[in-house]
Amino acid sequence: MITKVFVLVITLSGLAFTFVTIVQLMLFLSSFSDKREVNNSSIYSDVAGDEASTAVLSSIVDISLLICFIIQHSFSSAPLSKLLVYSNIRYMQRILYNILTAAVLQILMIYWRPIPYYVLWSITLEQSPMFKLMFQLLHSLSWLSLYIMCISLDITELLGIKWVYYNLISGNEFSEPLTSQSQQSFSRYKSRYKSQQMLHLQNSMKHPGFLCLLVILWVYPVMRLDRLFIAVIWTVYMALAWHVDENDINYIIEQRSKKFAS
Template sequence: MGIKQVILNFAKISLCSFGLIITFYMVMDFTYFLSIPAIKGVHYINRTNDPWLNTSWALLANMALLSLFILQHSLLASNEIKNAFNAYSLQVIYRSLYVITTAGILLFLTRHWKSTPDVILWEMNLNYKPIFWIYASIHTVAWLIIYIGNICTDVTELLGIKQVYYSVVNLPDPNLRKSLQLQRLTNHMRHPSFLAFVLIFWLYPVMRAKLMCPVCAKKLPPIWCVLYMLRYLDRLLLAVILTAYMYIAWNTDERDYYYHKSQYERKYHELERLNRYSY
């Protein structure tokens, strides 16, 4: 092995290791951001004495952050970018760069997210123990489903570790070992689970909105006033945008469903047979 190859392998391993570290930190930080109610240290914009104007600026900044994440996530997942990496023989580090940029964008989002403290739509009292335990249980189970699901769907390949390892030991692309049906499924649904993410996005103890409608100046505004106010919610904006993005991006179809069903039945019968022979 020449010195050039040694340097290239060292660079691949270093990039992959950095991606693993920053991804682990991002997962912890993003989990805290989504599931732990922000009480202290909340960032918010206070440009004027007008709460509606302040809230509008906050929502505009938050929308820019969400747009940046969606642009990065969609652009790097496009076939054009993948083909460009393949054309320059950089497909080995594609996943590492993907997770590094994703982690960087999400860390930037959590640190620059602007709250809208002027307004409140609903608020759950987490000091009341039954509500706290229900909230904590649902979020814990949802995160466990996401974490375990990613581990079961080959987390080393998802993070780019397997690609770098196979390249260093001169093995072919690990994706070539996967069936076309599995490759198709992972392209249509990269991360499990849709329902768990939706629960995390929407089940939050504080959703913020103006109590006083600026149009009719009533404390209990009609439905059209409520709809007018909903655009001023920072957490509702995050829930709506990310839920819509997942719905559009995760385009599984009937073929994916039947493949997943057949693999589940196959594993079930294999475990049943092993259990029968163990007695």
């Protein structure tokens, strides 16, 4: 009983922390106000002494934060799963993985250093209300489409709620969610409820909403150097993990047609 209460508390706290982090990430990537950038850059400028040294120092910090996120997001799942095996709570792997991801994103957003001195392009939104509305609509639609896609791919599985729920209700132990094909026990269990096409799509599409994230990262009124770091590094990272083929696309189109028909 104590273990179940502990698991429930960790799960609810993790979900709340993940939700708050997602909202803050939305504001971090889609806020068109530059007050934070101006204020922070003045602080860093006083410390560094000039624009060039400030830009170099800020670039090192920002790129290091992005690399730390990629390392955590790519390589922490397997060690975390092996660690939880000895604690007999492997079903919490996805919840704890999301907590770690949210924590790394929090660190990234807190210690991020804007670099306002070097700008690739700049559009003054205050003098162009139509442009501001266009950017807001594009980002809003992109975030909405991203969330709809996550829900369609089984949001309870992505968040890890399903496996905690199954364990608390039935007491059954499963392998970690979104497992690779090498872990046959979970794959056999999941295949009873999902088609092989769906399983292949989930394995091929590591980051749902790739195109939506591209719009969020690149369609931005002011492309400063620090923003360019995020856009380039995350785009390359997502592209390397994207293995969707023609069969996956046909499956998506087929399922979309069935849902509209029903």
